[in-house]
Amino acid sequence: MSAANSLATVQPMHLAQQPVPEQPKLLALPAAVLNVAVGSLALGGAEYIVLQWAARAAVRHGVRLLVLRDASQEWPIPAGIEITRLGGVDIGRRLEMAGARLTADGNRIVLCHMLLNDERSALARGGALPIPVLHNASAGWLEPGRCLAASGNPPFAIAVSQAAADELRVAAPKLPCAVVRYLPRKRTNHPDARRDWRIRWALREDTIVIGMAGGVKPQKAYPRALRVLAALRAWPALANAHLVILGGPTGRDGLLAWRTVLEQTRRLALEAHVRLPGFVPQAAQCFAAFDLFLNTSRYEGLSIATLEALVGGLPVVASRVGGQGEISSPGLTLVGVDETDESWASAVAANVRTCPAKPDWSGFPSDRLWTLFHLAEPFDPCQGARPRVLFVTANLNAGGAQRSLVNLAQALIDRMPFEIVVCGNSTASHFTQALHKVGVPLRRSADSTDVFDHVEALVRFVIATRPAVMCFWNVDPKIKLLLVKVLGTGCLRFIDVSPGEYAFEEMRSMAPFQQWIAFAAGEYYQRLSRLVLKYRATEAAGWRGSRPVTAVIPNGVVIPVRQHTVEDGMTIYNRARIVMSGRLAPSKFLLETISAMARVWASFPDVELHLLGTAEPRHAEYAAAVLRSAGDELGRRVLLHGAAFDAPERLAEYDLTLVLGEHQGCPNSVLEALAAGLPVVANDSGGTREQVLHGKTGILLRDREPATIAAGLLSVLSNPALARRLSRRGRAHVTRRFSMAAMANAYLQLFDTVAKERQPC
Known part of the structure; x- marks a missing residue:
């Protein structure tokens, strides 16, 4: 049979025309109902995270949103969300009723954003399981950290950054805290967005625009940004730099902070170089008009505006606080809050109008991670x-x-x-x-x-x-x-x-x-x-x-009653059948094996190589290369048998087994061959050395080079006495140390032991 005909004959059997495999039945899981409570829908980062998550989660599940208080300016509510507004009226009683409803509907978990201890406790009294979510550094917490552990005895809390979680562990050391970040996805801007926003703000195309976003309040330190702008304008190349702040006064001290910004702008004579558009819905759409994003906050949990700018491909200069920098991004430069205005200006000048690569996390679906925590109610196992x-x-x-x-x-x-x-x-x-x-x-x-x-x-x-x-x-x-x-x-x-x-x-x-x-x-x-x-x-x-x-716990195998019998004399090994059992895959080193067989055939021309196994679709190209490598020997001295799930029962038909692999654990193919009484030649990888004791239960190869493989095979083929000894000792070794009964008993004991151990519930 020619190589071409062999390939045409064998390839369809091993690489194509496979029957559609039977799959286990899918878990029957109807859509879930996910519950979230938020203090308000005011134009803040926490509220933005909630609504962005809700919009994506509602595609797969029902989403119930409890809003405790109304705000004068709010984020738009995505479609497909069941919203209940309490309007700030009789909040405690109504939250208790909401908790009872959630419990009756089967999902007790409620992620609570910007809620106070009394409000979470009301949900808990109704039977719900409120999970507090921290969006800020401790300086911006609504209440002391110890209060988070008091409301309904929550099993854990969530923080949006590792920095915030670390602060909570100090304030409430007995309350576990999981870090779940919001990572914005890639945004597609309208091709004219840069020009349109600049026209709206009366800025020329060649103007250097430094952008900022977020409610105007003391923690944002906007006066520092104005001083940085003044320092930049002293540099001839940056004399036309402008600052655009997207956001208006918010919070208890928002109006005071707003007046401070206006006064600072006048004092530094920057009126012509500062734009204050106020709150802009979906402010990230404006980032296309910026050349650099600036964040001067004194403290942060995890700045959503910073992340939106980075995913939009902007260079960002931000204060080294909170969670900023926890997620690596090529466009992010961090500056200490105590560094001078000149240091900040230098960082801006070095990065403005650069084009950093977008961060590798920009496509990561962090909303799916939030959803998991809406579903995962802790439990005591039955x-x-x-x-x-x-x-x-x-x-x-x-x-x-x-x-x-x-x-x-x-x-x-x-x-x-x-x-x-x-x-x-x-x-x-x-x-x-x-x-x-x-x-x-x-x-x-x-x-x-x-x-x-x-x-x-x-x-x-x-x-x-x-x-x-x-x-x-x-x-x-x-x-x-x-x-x-x-x-x-x-x-x-x-x-x-x-x-x-x-x-x-x-x-x-x-x-x-x-x-x-x-x-x-x-x-x-x-x-x-x-x-x-x-x-x-x-x-x-x-x-x-x-x-x-x-x-x-090593693998175990059933010791078959039938076993190979090694015959006396040289006759059997002049026509020996070498078997390899496993997938046709690169990790099995079949190309090296066929090359080694050429050396074996020089001494033992009638020896056959039998391959038990097939190729998965992802290894089709490799399997085709194996067939080509076999050439005219395919179907003659190299025989492919296809899928062989009954390999353990068939091994006794052969005379010698070869097992090659990498990253081996406790390879069953070695154990099965030893149990069948076959002499084994295998490379030294992982647990193979515990199964194949060189010269005693098999031949252990130092590498997978063709010359090494051939030498190992020839050492057995040329020495029937060695083959008999390896066969006898190998079967005894696997019977003693690698039985299926021993494996099963070890796992039973492990499961019993682990189940009785105290866990950090």
Whole structure:
């Protein structure tokens, strides 16, 4: 058979025309009702955050908005929101009634923005669970921090910046605080916006415009901005600089601050260079007319105007206070509030009219994170004779991690209550069908690739079913981070089953995402009850800082009755059948293997290479390269068998197995071959070295180079006595240390232990 004909014959079987795989049923989750209360809809940053979130959340869920007081100037209310206005009348009684209604409707959580202790307490008396939200630094809090812990004994509070959360931890050390930032999304401006706004403000196109936005009140320090403008105008290149302040007097001292701005403008003779348009609805639309955004606030929680300017591509010079700078942005320059006006002017001059790159978080859907906290009511798990466990996994594809979960589920089905939720579509049906066959409760979280869709479904499922333990099994680190951040305020226990060092590398690669959600890897590991490692080699490696509590549980396999028998003499190895079991994927190093086989064939021309496995769609190009590499040997001395979920039962048909991989945990393919009595040649990666004891239970390769692979295979093929010894000792080793019973018992003991441990509820 020619290489071209082999490719044409085999490729459709392995890369195309696959049957549509069976998927677990989706979780049945109707739209939720999300509750939020706000002091008013005045033109402030906190109110803006509430309405921006509500507009986006209303696309998916019902949104109920309680507004306690009316304001003379308000943000427009988005469509699709159920709004209840209390009008400042009989607030306590009406909030208590609202709390009772929310409780009756099934979602007790109410995020409370700019509410006082008495107001949150009224909601709590009605049965609601009010969650206080802090939008400012402590200097701008409506009440002392200790009051936040008093209203209805909230399980946690939310702060919009790490700086505000740190201040709350000092003021109310027993109240947990989650950081949830509002990160604005990219905005598309009208192409004529810059010209139109400048015409409206009577400014020329070549004028340098420094913009500011926010209510005029003492904390904004607008007089400093005027002094900075005066200093700039002394520089010839910036003599035409103008300052535009979008905002009017607000708050108790707003009028005083407004008069101060007017007096300062006259004193510095800046009347012709300052524009005061007052409040402008959707002020961020005006930012297209600015050359630089300036924020001189004395304190901030997290400035929405600063973030809007950054996402709009403007350079920003801002005071180094509060949460400013917690989210990295290439266009942000921070200046100390105590630095001189000349230092501020120099920072403005150095950045004005530059074109910084937009921040990498500009497309991040932070509103989805806010929604999760509207859904995540802390709970005490329902305990039975055994703790209920929820396994969360990425898919049920033909991989080693999935096989080990399926093996464990089959061993535990009659011994403990558990469910499996799959966070994605699977490319094969076998494992799904195997789990259904033995009655494992199995669901899929979402028919989507959006991690927030999966996490939102999982949060709601957890709140409804109240498991004692959530066990992550080979799942997207973003999903793990979000679930532990949102559900970690209650008594739910978390276990992460890790393949080893790769899990740490994968988590480190999530550093930008961790910054966006304000939940670092260290916080994640500290909140875990256990980090389960598959082998001891990484127990003390891979983690910097506070080490998570670890447990080591290797994979296990069922020891088959049927096993391969190594024959005496050289005849069998002159025509040996080498088997590789696994996906056709780059991580299996098949190209290197085929190159190594050319060296093997020089000494043993009748040896065959059998590949049990298929390619997932994402590896189609690699699989095609493998077929091309096999060339004329395809179908002759290189034989592809396609998907082989029954590989453990078929291995005894072969004479020698080769296992290559990277970032290995406790590879099932090695254990299954050892259990079948096959001599094993494998590279030294992860837990393989605990299974393959070089020269005793197998041959351990130092690398995956073709010459090294060939030498390892030839060492067994040329020495039948060694092959017999490896076969016997390998099977005994896996029987003693890697049985399925041992694995199942270890997890049962772990779940029982973790469920009994005291959690920070």
